[in-house]
Amino acid sequence: MIRVLLPAHLKTLVNQQGEIEIDVEGPVTLRNVLDALEVRFPVLRGTIRDSVTQQRRAYVRFFACEDDLSHQPADTPLPRAVAAGAEPFIIVGAMAGG
Amino acid sequence: MSSVRVLVGTRKGAFILTSDGRRKSWNVQGPLFEGWEIYHVKGSPAEPNRIYASQSTSWFGQLIQRSDDGGASWAPVGNGFAYDGVPGTHQWYDGTPHPWEFARVWHLEPSLGNPDTVLAGVEDAAIFRSSDGGQNWQELSGLRGHATGPFWQPGAGGMCLHTIIVSPKNPERIFVAVSAAGAFRTDDAGVTWRPINHGLHSEGIPDPDAEIGHCVHRIALHPSRPDVFYMQKHWDVMRSNDAGESWSEVSGNLPSDFGFVVDVHAHEPETIYVVPITSDSVHFPPEGKLRVYRSRSGGNEWEPLTKGLPQSHCYVDVLRDAMAVDSLDSCGIYFGTTGGQVYASSDAGDSWEAIVRDLPAVRSVEVQTLA
Numbered sequence: 244m245i246r247v248l249l250p251a252h253l254k255t256l257v258n259q260q261g262e263i264e265i266d267v268e269g270p271v272t273l274r275n276v277l278d279a280l281e282v283r284f285p286v287l288r289g290t291i292r293d294s295v296t297q298q299r300r301a302y303v304r305f306f307a308c309e310d311d312l313s314h315q316p317a318d319t320p321l322p323r324a325v326a327a328g329a330e331p332f333i334i335v336g337a338m339a340g341g
Numbered sequence: 342m343s344s345v346r347v348l349v350g351t352r353k354g355a356f357i358l359t360s361d362g363r364r365k366s367w368n369v370q371g372p373l374f375e376g377w378e379i380y381h382v383k384g385s386p387a388e389p390n391r392i393y394a395s396q397s398t399s400w401f402g403q404l405i406q407r408s409d410d411g412g413a414s415w416a417p418v419g420n421g422f423a424y425d426g427v428p429g430t431h432q433w434y435d436g437t438p439h440p441w442e443f444a445r446v447w448h449l450e451p452s453l454g455n456p457d458t459v460l461a462g463v464e465d466a467a468i469f470r471s472s473d474g475g476q477n478w479q480e481l482s483g484l485r486g487h488a489t490g491p492f493w494q495p496g497a498g499g500m501c502l503h504t505i506i507v508s509p510k511n512p513e514r515i516f517v518a519v520s521a522a523g524a525f526r527t528d529d530a531g532v533t534w535r536p537i538n539h540g541l542h543s544e545g546i547p548d549p550d551a552e553i554g555h556c557v558h559r560i561a562l563h564p565s566r567p568d569v570f571y572m573q574k575h576w577d578v579m580r581s582n583d584a585g586e587s588w589s590e591v592s593g594n595l596p597s598d599f600g601f602v603v604d605v606h607a608h609e610p611e612t613i614y615v616v617p618i619t620s621d622s623v624h625f626p627p628e629g630k631l632r633v634y635r636s637r638s639g640g641n642e643w644e645p646l647t648k649g650l651p652q653s654h655c656y657v658d659v660l661r662d663a664m665a666v667d668s669l670d671s672c673g674i675y676f677g678t679t680g681g682q683v684y685a686s687s688d689a690g691d692s693w694e695a696i697v698r699d700l701p702a703v704r705s706v707e708v709q710t711l712a
Contacts, residue, residue: 250400251376252377252400252401255375256404286404288420288421289402289403289404290401290402291401295421295423303400336400336401337400
């Protein structure tokens, strides 16, 4: 079980509050977590990654265990604490006003 | 008794304003999709309870929302706006090649006859069609693939396809406008397109009379006369009597012929409305007076409509999709401002009243006249 924390706008889209818990098949990588998230919530397709290129959207960041994972290759394993459910995988909208 | 539903897109959500046919007392529903930028909300002429909304942010991209109950409830549908083939490049502001990149949907145009068919005008400029209620989108790529495509360039708001008009007499004839490429027409339901900009004159391009490169802000027509078009260009209010084959200027005595909106009275095809804005670098009304100008002669001769509108210290803008008309016997005119007001006139513009005053900046206004 992986804990995922979405930014406010995406929580609204999926009608969830607080953290989301998802099951991930295979290695707990960035790609597999996002794949599992989009399977459970199809409305998120295109909101975190470009739906064609699968590239992270420019104003979206990925944090976990106080590290910035935004620029890690998609198949890099996430930290053990995330894979074990001890820490959340955090999806963040880049900080900006407006 | 007839009623009116006004669909308002703003920079931070959507609002639905409803009234009976008297249009004196209004119910305000919203914000819907709060915090998201709503470029456009439009109902199906064929099934008024079917409404589409374009919801986006720069952070999380584009969604399309659909309501099947007149806006009481909404559900996201498809957001797969993928350009057909290898997109190639258009011109950037400095004239250098720049890849086509999807940014957002500016305008949704539901079919006149089928509530499941809807066209979408997007930035970077292209037109998409859905035939399944917005679930799946296919580009009508003949437009973007036009030989002039590599030379199109963005306006200040981005290279947006913001106007879509399906001919009320011939569904295979579609008109679109792109800032800052110009107007285009297809006569084969979107397979092939050609520019229709003869007569437009724009100082901001090397050849002011070029085939493309004109910053068209808005086009409107009256359904009874599908070959007569009115255009608010970056500068100049224009008219075509031949489905865009040629254009002539009808700015006449306007205090400024810069502006964004233009619309046509529901029952008087020669009665048209614009909101003059000072200039392309000063986006508020001349002299700080918010005035709608009406022409009853299809242009050239204009009268200011000021009753109920602020005539001092008003520095708002009225964006290109933010004016609409209802089709009640006494035609209602509506427009929204970047200051968050939505003004309505139930007497064809003679007098105005604000339905609401403090919304986020209004991007679009559409009206449904309900039986």
